[in-house]
Amino acid sequence: MGNKIRIKMADLNIGKDGDILITSGLGSCVGVTLYDSKSQIGGMAHVMLPEFPENKDDGNPAKYADTALDMLIDKLKKAGASKRRFEAKMAGGAQMFKFSNSSDKMRIGARNIEAVKKYLKKSNIPIKGSEVGKDYGRTMEFDVGTGKATIKTVKKDDIIL
């Protein structure tokens, strides 16, 4: 069993071979992992919202998809990972309730998924696995030694990405 590193909502962290990065209870948030298999260095972010608001300068950057991934990439590079080898996996972005006001702001899960995909595409990072959307909560465990992400849910069997 590796060294377990827990990542809270609006937070991120990295690990090396032997570490397991875990984020629990993803709802509309999206868990994203980036991995360089050659150096066996990987990171995970638990993002809450799609984009850093333009009219604000006091927000927590780890909360937003774009700024969180910027930070994660920086951190991984400093640890010796190579950005051109990065591969991504993602989970979450669910809609837990059927909101009756189905206005745009109510679909944060879908918007988070889109924001992460857009960022990865722009950065030329391929998405190697994805378990997103629908209406259930997820826990994401990323084994940095193997690059495997296990998605756990309450009602279904584990899914390995």
Added chain:
Amino acid sequence: MNLDQKLSELGPIQLDALKEVASIGAGNAATSLSNMLNGKIEMTVPEVNIMPVNQIPEIMGGAENLIIAMLVETEGDMEGGVLFALDTKAANRLIELLTGQSANIEDDLGEIEASALKEIANILTGSNLNAFAQMLDMTIKPDVPSLAYDMAGAILEVCFIELGQVGDYGLVVETEFKSDTAQGINGNFFLIPDPDSLEIMLKKLGVLDGE
């Protein structure tokens, strides 16, 4: 100063003001529930806390703990919602009290169980919202409840993000029910106004100075 900073600086006097309103709401709710269940239901004086959103799952037993939650969206002067959350055991007890039949939602969460829980959520949120609406002279229109049975972290996260949007802090009202026929039914009540509405509410309570 943004709203999160203001919230994090609320002191005991301010929280007491909120607690008083919440107590009236809980009292109303207990009366309505007693009438509905033909038995005496008491509710403890609620605990009111302002806490960082990412710590809220901990009070429900951790992010992965299975809970059942009824969400009622609100419109009017308080936009946002109210979430009423129970653990499996408490939900089963409440369904039994209401329907007179044994319930086990872990194996079978059918229409009867779901509608019983939604009905209870309607009464509880209605009573609580009425108290807030009257005390604060606000119009609050509750919608029909929707239900989710899943990880506490996922449910709470969705509610606070989708309704609260930017907030890092949540207003948590924790209440315990007691009935003469069933023991230890704990319920948690979360008031989730959007940031604008929360600011209005706090100002009306005299908790926040106008700027």
